[in-house]
Amino acid sequence: MINVLNIEYEKFKLNNNLDVVLYQDKSLPIVAVNIWYKVGSANEQKGKTGLAHLFEHMMFQGSEHVPKEMHFRYIQEAGGTLNGSTSIDRTNFYESVPSTNLEMVLWLESDRMGYFLPALSQEKLDNQIGVVSNERRQNYENQPYGLAWEKLFSTLYPENYPYHWPTIGWMKDIENYNLEDVKKFFNAFYSPQNASLVIGGNFEFAEAKDLVESYFGNIINKTEIPKLNVKPPKLTESNKVILKDDVQLPRLYLAWISDKAYGNDDAKLDILADILTGSKNSRLYKKLLIDKQIAQDVSAFQYSGNLNGAFIIVATPKPGVKLDVLKKEIFNQINFLLKSGITKGELRRSVNSYKSSFIYSLQNLDNLANQINNYNCFLNEPNSFIYDIGRYEKVTGKDVISVTEKYLNNNFVELNVMPNKKN
Amino acid sequence: MTIDRATKPKEKGKIKFHLPTIKRFTLSNGLKIIFVEKNNLPIIQFSFISQAGSKNDPTGKKGLAYLTSLLIDEGAGKFDALQLDDEIESLGSILKCSADQDSFSISILSLKENLKKSLNILSLIITQPRFEEPDFIREKQKLLTKILQLRDNPEYIASSAFRKILYKDSPYFSSTIGYYKDVENIKPEDVKEFYKQNITIDNSTLVVVGKIKIDELKNLVEKNFNNWETKEHKKLQLNNITPTKAxxxxxxxxxxxxxxxxxxxxxxxxxxxxxxxxxxxxxxxxxxxxxxxxxxxxxxxxxxxxxxxxxxxxxxxxxxxxxxxxxxxxxxxxxxxxxxxxxxxxxxxxxxxxxxxxxxxxxxxxxxxxxxxxxxxxxxxxxxxxxxxxxxxxxxxxxxxxxxxxxxxxxxxxxxxxxxxxxxxxxxxxxxxxxxxxxxxxxxxxxx
Missing domain, CATH: 3.30.830.10 (Metalloenzyme, LuxS/M16 peptidase-like)
Structure with a gap:
């Protein structure tokens, strides 16, 4: 089983410092191209939030040799799929196409890396400001509890801390971007030295290398990459905030500042989350949803980024149950866990779930290429599946208890989403 | 190599692609199996599907098929709900139960090394569901709350209202999740009856995709399902759906x-x-x-x-x-x-x-x-x-x-x-x- 996780790859850097990883898998006639730019909402400034995400949209608006709308069209015409996404730390773009079209994808990706600015226009910007405003309305403002996350994180982190604002940005910022902002952002972050390119699937090594060199080799780095300099965040006191929303049931959110992605405690906190809410037998699920039936749902997770992480618990009460009742029960269970420890069965269940999910994740080439890129960017080693599983296998019951003590005894933010009115 | 950015690179040749070969066989009790061998990873997926869904919900009990799908994995054979879940989770297998308008399905995704145990659990769920009253009450309450929560969701409101406009008096008019008043009326016997009438051998197929040879598969499924006996499924009479009014x-x-x-x-x-x-x-x-x-x-x-x-x-x-x-x-x-x-x-x-x-x-x-x-x-x-x-x-x-x-x-x-x-x-x-x-x-x- 471990064999399929030990992936073989070739890695090299171009002269302009573009990082390239090639991973061959010929089981289907498909090739996936996945590129990470190491820029996310954390790299934005106050007043210009959401720019990294807007940029993800702008990158589909064409470049010097690719007319507007044609990026999508060419990939679709070839039978491919494509998209991009923006997180707090990175922006990724990915295409998966029949293997006969690798060159076209590299042409498209390199054109927007090297020749984006000549094709930029006010009209395109205005159009995408409209689209992104509607994305914000659709996926945040018009969704039940849709504004909870930005409220939670903007309370957890101080105003100037890079994780304070949502990746999509504040609406007033979205509406006010100008062309100069977009140009500056592009020059600062969208350069070969700030990117990592993974090609996965059905291709020949020599040809792929040649193509990458030909299409990306001449792209120059315009400026130094602005570095993020921040002190680790600290919550000096526990905070409770209330957000009114057009919902039937209230919802409780609890958040603690925790360890960063791939930090020493990161996997331990993942296991803790799984032991609390990962299955029907997990501590909080069983207590709140089965024994007492006071909650409709409960979930816990470790949400970790480059700078730090947050450990989060979310629960929705059954109609008529007060949030304080849920909160009290959650803390009772955490305290009980600290006293009673973790059973071997609990630990085995969690670790096995993580292990098999690694194997299942290999089914989809897009996912696989993205995970390889994640390892390359975070760990500087694309072949890290076995290392990553090892992080979970190594966790002991004592580790779980000690991270619970270390993080969950600290100050925290409590958010209550409350229904606007009684129905 | 030299490149010309001004023109879109051409496709290189044609791809070769072989569609999976579909194999069918039938167990001694009549259960149909469809199988595709797929070997690139040590994984196997079983999907059991019956051709009955919310269209088979009785009038006034819209949501019954969906509630049955919530309850089906709450205990089977010798395992109660929590024991069953522990068995599945400890294997690292993933179980999914669902119902839509036309179908009711139970799937398990398993590592090849846990194939026998996973298949055994799946067969227990299909052939010996417990449908116990405390689980019924809990899952019904969960569904009622879910229906309440969906009133918050504009996409759901739009899609379910539009379904009602299009399908009017056909059994397809209701979304699978059902209505609050209807679900309130559902009794434990209704779930058992739905299961007995619809989840039958003649109405079902087991779909298998994975790293296994057909002979091994035949033996395994035969062993796991040969004790299962059911009546024929209850037929559903449907009227033609009338055209939409502008x-x-x-x-x-x-x-x-x-x-x-x-x-x-x-x-x-x-x-x-x-x-x-x-x-x-x-x-x-x-x-x-x-x-x-x-x-x-x-x-x-x-x-x-x-x-x-x-x-x-x-x-x-x-x-x-x-x-x-x-x-x-x-x-x-x-x-x-x-x-x-x-x-x-x-x-x-x-x-x-x-x-x-x-x-x-x-x-x-x-x-x-x-x-x-x-x-x-x-x-x-x-x-x-x-x-x-x-x-x-x-x-x-x-x-x-x-x-x-x-x-x-x-x-x-x-x-x-x-x-x-x-x-x-x-x-x-x-x-x-x-x-x-x-x-x-x-x-x-x-x-x-």
Whole structure:
């Protein structure tokens, strides 16, 4: 089983410092191209939030040799799929196409890396400001509890801390971007030295290398990459905030500042989350949803980024149950866990779930290429599946208890989403 | 190598792709098995599917099939609900139970090394569900709360209201999740009865995709299912669905940040002859990102994050639906633009559009067989719609041979301008005046 996780790859850097990883898998006639730019909402400034995400949209608006709308069209015409996404730390773009079209994808990706600015226009910007405003309305403002996350994180982190604002940005910022902002952002972050390119699937090594060199080799780095300099965040006191929303049931959110992605405690906190809410037998699920039936749902997770992480618990009460009742029960269970420890069965269940999910994740080439890129960017080693599983296998019951003590005894933010009115 | 950025690089050669070979066999008790061997990873997926869903819910008990799917994995054989879940989780297997309009399914995804245990658990769930009263009460309560929560979700409100408009008095009128008052009335015996009447050997198929040889598989499934006996399933009589009446409908959602739109009509079933022509036509109209409707509303006007159209098929009929969420102040204009596109496509389709859409649909085909669950879902499609085993093998050929005239004909015959229902879900103050202008004031208002 471990064999399929030990992936073989070739890695090299171009002269302009573009990082390239090639991973061959010929089981289907498909090739996936996945590129990470190491820029996310954390790299934005106050007043210009959401720019990294807007940029993800702008990158589909064409470049010097690719007319507007044609990026999508060419990939679709070839039978491919494509998209991009923006997180707090990175922006990724990915295409998966029949293997006969690798060159076209590299042409498209390199054109927007090297020749984006000549094709930029006010009209395109205005159009995408409209689209992104509607994305914000659709996926945040018009969704039940849709504004909870930005409220939670903007309370957890101080105003100037890079994780304070949502990746999509504040609406007033979205509406006010100008062309100069977009140009500056592009020059600062969208350069070969700030990117990592993974090609996965059905291709020949020599040809792929040649193509990458030909299409990306001449792209120059315009400026130094602005570095993020921040002190680790600290919550000096526990905070409770209330957000009114057009919902039937209230919802409780609890958040603690925790360890960063791939930090020493990161996997331990993942296991803790799984032991609390990962299955029907997990501590909080069983207590709140089965024994007492006071909650409709409960979930816990470790949400970790480059700078730090947050450990989060979310629960929705059954109609008529007060949030304080849920909160009290959650803390009772955490305290009980600290006293009673973790059973071997609990630990085995969690670790096995993580292990098999690694194997299942290999089914989809897009996912696989993205995970390889994640390892390359975070760990500087694309072949890290076995290392990553090892992080979970190594966790002991004592580790779980000690991270619970270390993080969950600290100050925290409590958010209550409350229904606007009684129905 | 030298490159020329000014021209799009050409495709290099043609891809070779072999569709999976479908094998069928039947167990001694009559249970049908469909199997595809897939070896690239040490994984196996079993999907058990019965041809019964919310269309089989009795009147006044809408939500019964869905509740049954919530309860089916709450204890089986010697395991109670928590023991059963512990068994599955400890194997690292993933169990999924679901119900839709036409089908009821239970799937387990397992590592090859845990194949025997996973299959054994699946067979226990199918053949010896416990349906115990405390579990019933808990899951029913969960479903009631879920129905309550869905009142918050504008997409759900729009889709379920539109379903009711299109399917009126057919059993398909209700969304699978059901209604609060109906679910309140469901009793433990109803779930047991639903299961007995519908989840029967003659009404079910076990789909298997994975790393296993057929002989080993035959032995294993025979061993796990040979004790299972059932009666024949209860047949369902369905009336024909009547055509859609052209009307404007409105649902008020206080303070909504956007308007959800659904525009469409009842259409032909999956098996009707012009399926391929309709598929290409829809792809041009709204079936993918570079379609007319999305490029108009999103990339030209910036009114929306996305707009699309699709054919939604059930076993007995189908519907054509345009869906989008648009900025409230542009609701009327968005409806007009969509109606304009529906009229336009009946008049003119270019060769470029046809070539693009055919290329898109044909060349992406291999990617639809990438994951184990994708292959299993494709096989389940064959079962629901009674498609022939050579369906996948002939799919590309069938798309290729459709010509432009047939596509235009499909537009004329399927986009029926006098049968278009239009629904908007949004804030009354902003949206209603816009609808009134379009409809000469004749708007039917619905409750959530």
């Amino acid at each position: 009307n404007y409908y409105f649902v008020h959602k206080d303070g909504a940040a956007q308007s959800q739109l659904r525009i469409g009509m009842i259409s032909k079933s999956r098996n009707s002859k012009d399926f391929y022509a309709r598929t290409i036509m829809n792809s041009i109209l709204g079936g993918q990102f570079s379609s007319r409707i999305n490029l108009n509303l999103r990339e030209d006007k910036g009114f929306t994050y996305g707009a699309s159209s699709s054919y939604q098929y059930n076993k007995h009929s189908g519907s054509f639906i345009v869906s989008t969420g648009v900025q409230s102040v542009h609701t009327g204009e968005s409806i007009s633009e969509i109606l304009k596109e529906l009229k336009e496509i009946r008049k003119n389709i270019t060769h470029d559009e046809v070539n693009f859409s055919k290329s898109y649909l044909i060349k992406r085909y291999p990617a639809l067989f990438e994951t184990y669950s994708q292959v299993a879902s494709n096989l389940m499609l064959l079962i629901i719609h009674d498609l022939p085993d050579n369906y996948f093998d002939t799919y590309i050929e069938n798309l290729e041979k459709v010509n432009s005239n047939e596509i235009l004909k499909a537009a004329k015959e399927n986009i029926l301008l006098d049968q278009i229902a239009i629904l908007a879900v949004g804030d009354r103050k902003i949206v209603l005046p816009q609808l009134e202008k379009l409809s000469d004031g004749k708007i039917i208002e619905l409750e959530i």
